[in-house]
Each structure stands twice: as C-alpha cells, then as structure tokens.
Amino acid sequence: NVQGESQFDVIVVGSGAGAMTSALVAADNGLSVLVVEKSDKYGGTSSISGGGIWIPNNHHFAAKGGKDSYDKALQYLKAATGGVVPETRLRAYLDNAPKMIRHLEAKSRVRYAVAEKYPDYYQHLAGSLPGGRTLDPELFDTSVLGDELPHLRQGAPSNLLMGRIAWTARQAHKAMSREFGWRFMVLGLMLRFKLDFKWRRKSKFDRRAALGTALIASLRRSLQDRKVPLWLKTEFRELVVDGGRVCGVRVVREGREVEIRARRGVIFGSGGFEQNQTLRERYLPQPTQAGWSATPPGNNMGAALEAGIAAGAATALLDKAWWAPTIRVPKEEKPRGVFAERAFPGAIVVNGRGKRFVNEAAPYLEFVEAMYKDQQASGAKSIPAWVVFDASFRFNYAMGPLMPAQIMPDSRLRKEWLGTVYWKAPTLAELAAQIGVDPLGLEETARKMNEYARTGVDSEFMRGGNVFDRYYGDTNVKPNPCLAPVQKGPFYAMRLDAGDIGTKGGLLTNEHAQVVREDGLPIPGLYAVGNCSAAVMGLGYPGAGATLGPAMTFGYVAANHIAAAA
Numbered sequence: 022n023v024q025g026e027s028q029f030d031v032i033v034v035g036s037g038a039g040a041m042t043s044a045l046v047a048a049d050n051g052l053s054v055l056v057v058e059k060s061d062k063y064g065g066t067s068s069i070s071g072g073g074i075w076i077p078n079n080h081h082f083a084a085k086g087g088k089d090s091y092d093k094a095l096q097y098l099k100a101a102t103g104g105v106v107p108e109t110r111l112r113a114y115l116d117n118a119p120k121m122i123r124h125l126e127a128k129s130r131v132r133y134a135v136a137e138k139y140p141d142y143y144q145h146l147a148g149s150l151p152g153g154r155t156l157d158p159e160l161f162d163t164s165v166l167g168d169e170l171p172h173l174r175q176g177a178p179s180n181l182l183m184g185r186i187a188w189t190a191r192q193a194h195k196a197m198s199r200e201f202g203w204r205f206m207v208l209g210l211m212l213r214f215k216l217d218f219k220w221r222r223k224s225k226f227d228r229r230a231a232l233g234t235a236l237i238a239s240l241r242r243s244l245q246d247r248k249v250p251l252w253l254k255t256e257f258r259e260l261v262v263d264g265g266r267v268c269g270v271r272v273v274r275e276g277r278e279v280e281i282r283a284r285r286g287v288i289f290g291s292g293g294f295e296q297n298q299t300l301r302e303r304y305l306p307q308p309t310q311a312g313w314s315a316t317p318p319g320n321n322m323g324a325a326l327e328a329g330i331a332a333g334a335a336t337a338l339l340d341k342a343w344w345a346p347t348i349r350v351p352k353e354e355k356p357r358g359v360f361a362e363r364a365f366p367g368a369i370v371v372n373g374r375g376k377r378f379v380n381e382a383a384p385y386l387e388f389v390e391a392m393y394k395d396q397q398a399s400g401a402k403s404i405p406a407w408v409v410f411d412a413s414f415r416f417n418y419a420m421g422p423l424m425p426a427q428i429m430p431d432s433r434l435r436k437e438w439l440g441t442v443y444w445k446a447p448t449l450a451e452l453a454a455q456i457g458v459d460p461l462g463l464e465e466t467a468r469k470m471n472e473y474a475r476t477g478v479d480s481e482f483m484r485g486g487n488v489f490d491r492y493y494g495d496t497n498v499k500p501n502p503c504l505a506p507v508q509k510g511p512f513y514a515m516r517l518d519a520g521d522i523g524t525k526g527g528l529l530t531n532e533h534a535q536v537v538r539e540d541g542l543p544i545p546g547l548y549a550v551g552n553c554s555a556a557v558m559g560l561g562y563p564g565a566g567a568t569l570g571p572a573m574t575f576g577y578v579a580a581n582h583i584a585a586a587a
C-alpha cells in the first residue's frame with residue numbers, strides 16, 4: 022500500500038502550535054513536509070488556548086524600551102525549572118526562542134504583541150521580570166482560510182467577549198481588572214463586530230480569531246501559502262524503524278493503514294497523555310481524572326510516548342502536568358480552567374475543613390500541587406477544593422461560567438447550574454452544609470479573611486504580596502487589590518477539580534529536540550516537541566506562555582536541525 026504521496030523529507034505528527042511551526046520552518050528550509058492529524062479538526066489544545074508564548078529577550082519588548090538580558094533570563098530559568106533540566110537545553114531555549122518568533126513574523130502570517138504588564142510567575146526568584154516576556158497573539162482574519170476554516174478547532178465561546186466577539190488577552194485583562202477606559206474599549210469592540218454586516222450574514226461569530234485560535238489559524242494559512250499538505254483524520258500508529266533509524270510512520274487514514282516514508286526525519290508534535298485515563302493512573306498523582314482536563318476530549322492519548330518508548334527512548338517528568346484547577350459545566354465538552362478569577366478580591370478557596378491551604382492567587386500549576394499536598398499532608402479533603410465568595414464578589418466579578426451579577430444576575434443563570442456548577446445559601450454555615458465542608462472552619466476562615474482585607478496583609482499566605490498576584494487583582498480595591506471581605510449574603514461556592522491544561526512529562530530530548538535514549542544518544546531521525554516531550558521547563562511554569570513558547574521554539578530547532586544534517 023505504499024503509493025502516490027508516500028514519501029516526504031519530514032513527517033510531522035499532530036497539528037498543534039509546535040507541530041505546525043516545525044512544518045513551516047522545515048518548508049522554509051526547502052524540505053518537503055507532511056502534517057498528519059488524527060482529529061477532523063486541526064489545532065489541538067493549542068487552538069483553544071490563550072496562545073500566549075513566553076519568550077525572554079523578545080524584540081517586541083525591546084522595541085518598547087523594555088530591559089531584559091540573556092543572563093538574567095538564564096538565572097531565572099535555572100531556578101524556576103528546579104535543577105532537573107540540563108543547562109544545554111535551557112540555553113537552547115533562550116538562544117532560539119527570540120529567533121523563532123522573529124522568523125515567524127518575518128516569513129509567515131503569525132503576529133504577536135508584547136503583554137508588557139504580564140509578570141513572570143515567580144517574582145521571588147532572581148532574574149524574574151514584572152512583565153515583557155509574554156507575547157500575546159494579534160487577532161487574525163479567518164476568512165482567508167477559505168475551505169480550511171470549517172476544520173479549524175475553535176476556542177471555547179468563553180474566550181470571546183459575549184461568546185462571539187474576538188478580543189486579545191491584553192484587552193480581556195483590561196476589562197477583567199476594570200482598568201481605566203475598559204467600558205469604551207468594550208463598546209468599541211462590540212460596535213466593530215455589529216458593523217461587519219457582510220460577515221454577520223455568514224456567521225454569528227466574529228470573522229477574526231483570537232488567542233490560540235488566532236495563532237493556529239495564522240499558522241495554518243502560512244502552511245497553505247507554502248502548499249504544505251495537512252491530512253486530517255489520519256492517526257499515527259507506529260514508527261517505521263530501519264537499522265536503528267526512524268524512517269517513517271504507519272498511520273490509519275480514513276480507516277486504511279498506510280505507511281509513509283520520511284527521508285530526513287519524523288517530528289512528534291502530538292501532545293501529551295492527559296486524555297488517557299490508563300496512563301494518568303500509571304504516572305500521575307492520585308486521584309486523577311481525564312475528565313478534569315481542560316483539553317479537547319479524545320485528542321491527546323500519549324501515542325508518541327508509547328511509540329517513542331518502543332523505539333528505545335528515555336522519558337522524564339511523567340508524574341507532572343501543567344496543572345490548573347477546573348470547573349465542570351453541564352453540556353460543555355470539557356471543563357474550564359480557572360486561571361485569573363482566584364486572584365479577584367473576596368474569593369477564598371478552602372478544603373473540607375473549611376480552611377485555606379494556599380495563596381488563591383498563586384500560579385495555576387502550584388495551586389493544584391497545593392491541592393495534592395494538602396490532601397496528603399493534612400488528611401483534609403482538598404480534591405475537590407471549594408471556592409467561596411459573597412454577594413459583593415458575585416455582583417462585581419466573574420467566576421468560571423458565572424458572569425458578574427451586574428451583567429448576569431442569578432435569575433438569568435441556567436436553572437440546572439444551581440447545585441451542579443454553583444451552590445448558594447443565605448449564611449456561610451448553610452452553604453458549608455450543602456457542600457460538605459466544616460461550617461465552623463469556614464466561618465473562622467471568613468473572619469480571618471475579613472481582617473486581612475482590612476489590614477491589606479494576608480499573614481497566612483501573603484496573597485496579593487507581589488506583582489504577579491496583583492496582575493488579576495482589582496486596582497480599585499484598597500489597600501490590597503486581591504483581598505476583600507467575605508461577609509455579605511447570600512454566599513456562593515463552586516467546586517474546583519485538580520485539572521490540567523496538558524501533561525508535561527514525555528520523551529526525553531536534547532538541545533536539538535532529538536529524542537534520546539537512556540545513554541543520552543539520539544535516536545536517529547526522531548524528534549519531539551510540545552507536550553509529548555519532557556518539558557524544558559522542568560518542575561516549574563516560569564511565565565504565561567511557558568508551554569507554547571517551548572513547543573514552537575523546539576519545533577523551529579528540530580526543523581533547522583533536520584535541514585542542517587547532511
């Protein structure tokens with residue numbers, strides 16, 4: 022069955038941001054490339070993500086007069102990754118990330134802008150910056166995708182203003198933290214959307230994609246420009262190995278098994294194993310559920326991990342994930358990540374004893390790690406944990422799918438959400454009884470928080486004590502933008518699961534993105550990028566965009582390495 026288009030220089034497995042970047046750069050090096058994607062949609066988790074990329078020393082920040090340096094970034098990265106990643110890989114990242122984004126912006130339709138105020142996640146570590154390393158995708162006009170538009174994996178409506186209108190992460194942040202001028206900005210976005218009469222006749226959604234969907238749409242269109250084929254509904258099954266060298270793949274394409282040869286290399290960009298319950302139970306801390314993951318159901322089952330291991334690859338970090346607490350909403354295909362709302366003033370997170378166990382505004386990875394740690398150490402039930410807030414919070418801020426009551430009062434919420442998405446009671450004690458939390462513990466916790474809100478100092482967890490916490494605080498709230506009392510009934514609770522936005526362990530790679538064996542030698546012809554490879558970020562999550570930044574950077578590295586090899 023080897024026929025027709027059965028040989029390429031490079032075969033890329035998966036169609037997330039890392040995979041597509043590697044395909045694009047391979048094509049720019051004059052190589053013939055095929056992208057295979059098992060789903061009927063391209064883009065993977067990358068397409069439903071925020072699309073942010075963490076790129077130290079990027080040209081956008083420099084152009085705005087921002088100050089960063091290689092040495093500072095290296096110092097930070099070494100500390101943030103926890104000492105488990107060889108310096109050669111960290112340096113490969115810092116060397117290539119700024120080049121990768123320059124290449125994309127010079128040669129393709131991908132466009133980014135700097136999120137100057139988005140701080141690195143670990144402000145206590147030397148070398149961190151209070152902003153400037155995270156880049157945020159510009160909006161992208163999807164009408165240029167033509168026939169490929171229906172196959173684009175769309176982000177959740179929750180990524181869009183009013184579920185329809187595209188906005189950048191910078192604009193969303195301005196509205197969420199109610200910065201000066203946010204109302205005018207929102208009105209402007211709504212007006213521009215309404216006036217696009219031509220597109221309104223075709224679709225109820227904005228013609229422009231935002232966030233990760235904008236990134237994927239721009240990459241896809243750039244591959245179209247290069248005539249790089251992308252086969253949907255084509256599932257990678259096995260590697261073809263000849264004399265120790267990877268020289269192709271076996272895929273199932275629309276029900277038929279096909280062998281495709283790769284003259285120069287195979288690049289895995291097929292995501293982690295977060296959707297595979299068996300592998301989760303084998304590797305991740307317990308309890309664990311694929312259903313808690315905010316990633317597209319059924320996509321990332323760890324195919325590259327298993328094929329790589331079969332080919333002799335070493336692995337690392339398999340017990341780690343890009344953790345993020347999630348909220349499940351009936352009828353939605355996957356849970357929603359709770360990234361920002363935990364920092365809003367007046368929301369507290371408690372375990373079964375009604376006690377706080379973490380700085381609610383902490384980075385999402387550390388937040389879920391704290392859930393596991395608390396459950397193991399204290400014996401209290403912290404998985405799930407509960408986020409609790411009062412009527413003032415409810416009026417002013419969003420939490421998961423609940424928009425602020427000033428926009429969407431309880432009477433307009435879906436009936437079936439009461440008791441599934443949120444719980445509500447006139448007193449904290451009654452609320453605690455509903456959700457199975459110790460009432461006295463919860464009341465005591467609220468009392469403490471009310472005191473912290475008054476003084477501005479959370480003496481237990483130092484919430485709001487640094488610029489990262491305050492990024493999602495409310496600038497109008499004084500003295501601490503992340504602290505407000507929990508005192509005005511009715512009271513609300515929502516359930517937080519120990520979710521993720523992908524796993525971070527996988528095939529071990531070197532500084533060229535080559536998959537290596539236990540002895541450190543590369544498996545000839547095999548590369549891995551993104552979440553199927555063990556993360557260059559090691560134990561940490563240094564800043565917003567620390568998963569996609571490396572996926573794309575090592576995609577760039579892998580393609581250039583293949584092109585340079587004789």
Ligand code: FAD
Pocket residue numbers: 034035036037038039040057058059060062063064065066067068069070071072073074075255256257258290291292293315316320321322323324325343358521522523550551552553565566567568569570572
């Ligand atoms: P994916 O993007 O998931 O791509 C893998 C693709 O491979 C999928 O399309 C899958 O169907 C395909 N595939 C799997 N198995 C096979 C097979 N056997 N054969 C063929 N194809 C296969 N990270 C950031 O850095 N910045 C952010 O702003 C950000 N925001 C996020 C917001 C949300 C709501 C979520 C859920 C995640 C976010 N993340 C963010 C995390 C980030 O999206 C993921 O870590 C990243 O997309 C993983 O990229 P990947 O290329 O490894 O996998």
